[in-house]
Amino acid sequence: MTLRAERVSRSAGGRLILDGVDLALRPGRTTGVLGxxxxxKSTLLRLLAGILSPAHGVVTLDGRPIGELPRRAVARRVAVVEQQADTQVELTVTDVVRLGRVPHRRPWAPASAADERAVRTALAQAGLTGHAERAWHTLSGGERQRVQIARALAQEPRELLLDEPTNHLDIQHQLDLLALVAALPLTTVVALHDLNLAAMYCDDLLVLRQxxxxxxxxxxxxxxxxxIAHVYRVRADVTASGPGGRPHIRFLGTLPPA
Structure with a gap:
């Protein structure tokens, strides 16, 4: 069992953001959330992480309502990578990745040998071992996203939630980052804008509209x-010419408002 959203709804500022959404994740697969x-999209990920509570419906982790579980227990299982992260504090890459061990340590307790092993493993998984002592503020956008993924992996989660992780990255870094995410042995949810990237790297898709x-x-x-015409108001040509026969979308122009 893993994360599941059952008929979840959420409003903000008097506007309905989510309306009766169901999502049952499949263990070990990458699910893309589009729209x-x-x-x-972002609201759904925050509900899955237990950061927000649904107005109606329930999010469960292993069959138990996530709101009833201790926050530290949830943080040991579910890791979140936000769109962007920044800090004014002088931190190295290793310092940032060590933050992923906070849910596993008692307050003010020093890092254990297990913590340091988890940090080294996460750095290696993200291809950052050679950057471990670099200062955060010297990193490119793509490198910062990799560090945030390494921080999440240091939590040793079973579920990984990523909110538009390819925003502001060039094409090479988009491809590298999603290839890394798709290869992880985790149950992953990733919110994306790019339909071709979703087609290339996701096993399952959920599409939201209003x-x-x-x-x-x-x-x-x-x-x-x-x-694509209904959800995005765009004309497109879709062919099975992507890797492994996955769909490839060629955009032809916009449609008038519905």
């Missing part, structure tokens, strides 16, 4: 010309 700006689920399934089942 236009304002469709509820806070409601409009499609779910494999990339080949979900990413159709009709769905």
């Amino acid at each position: 236009p700006n304002g469709s509820g 806070g409601r689920v409009v499609a779910r399934g494999t990339p080949g089942d979900v990413l159709t010309e009709d769905l």
